[in-house]
Amino acid sequence: MLVEAEDVSVSIGGRAVLDGETVRCAPGTMTALVGPSGSGKTTLLHCLGLLLPVDRGRIVVGGDDVTGYGAGARRRFWRDHAAFVLQDYGIMDEESVAFNVTMRSGLFGRRVTGDLERLAAVLEQTGLGGRQEEAASHLSGGEKQRLALARAIYKQAGVVFVDEPTASLDAVNRRKVIDLFAGFAADGRTVIVSTHDAEMIEACGSRYEIGSARAVAA
Numbered sequence: 001m002l003v004e005a006e007d008v009s010v011s012i013g014g015r016a017v018l019d020g021e022t023v024r025c026a027p028g029t030m031t032a033l034v035g036p037s038g039s040g041k042t043t044l045l046h047c048l049g050l051l052l053p054v055d056r057g058r059i060v061v062g063g064d065d066v067t068g069y070g071a072g073a074r075r076r077f078w079r080d081h082a083a084f085v086l087q088d089y090g091i092m093d094e095e096s097v098a099f100n101v102t103m104r105s106g107l108f109g110r111r112v113t114g115d116l117e118r119l120a121a122v123l124e125q126t127g128l129g130g131r132q133e134e135a136a137s138h139l140s141g142g143e144k145q146r147l148a149l150a151r152a153i154y155k156q157a158g159v160v161f162v163d164e165p166t167a168s169l170d171a172v173n174r175r176k177v178i179d180l181f182a183g184f185a186a187d188g189r190t191v192i193v194s195t196h197d198a199e200m201i202e203a204c205g206s207r208y209e210i211g212s213a214r215a216v217a218a
């Protein structure tokens, strides 16, 4: 699914945070949003993911102008097409590891439904094997980050929005995470990454320098 921002501007508290940004994030590619701290990478990622409205310009997904989507249409987009790995991880502390990955519980009680075999495999892959019953509040910061990754892997969404996924990782785990997202793109998905990480940027098929309104083909 092609995800585009066309001439997008956003002001927060009267200050221009994005000024005429245009990016084109193609399926089958990892697209990097790069630039100095405070240049607006996270803000643009949130606009592309319909988490934040734009003041000017358009967000276009799969050829459809989605800029004016209301709450219901945005929720359907998130449910059917999007996975997010954001800086606050979006973990529900009071819920179990399993619920945080599958986002599904049984109609009665707290039994988690979904593809439990797949859940176990994904937790194994992210180093959280056997911990599905635990409350997410028991996890460390790094484990919560891996839980957010597990959710994105489990969901198999068409568009994956990722904010600084390697910021707090050691070299070995950084490589694993880069390979994981590169694998998503190789599967034909659209992967959009806000990052400072030179190794991650290197792995991206295209990159945009945010703040300069200038596209740089990789």
Ligand SMILES: Nc1ncnc2c1ncn2[C@@H]1O[C@H](COP(=O)(O)OP(=O)(O)OP(=O)(O)O)[C@@H](O)[C@H]1O
Pocket: 012, 013, 017, 035, 036, 037, 038, 039, 040, 041, 042, 043, 044, 194
């Ligand atoms: N909710 C908010 N309220 C006030 N200012 C905000 C808000 N969100 C973002 N900003 C401001 O917008 C600018 C861009 O922020 P953003 O987080 O998009 O930058 P970034 O390029 O992702 O930075 P970093 O690399 O440090 O994560 C910053 O100056 C920030 O202070």
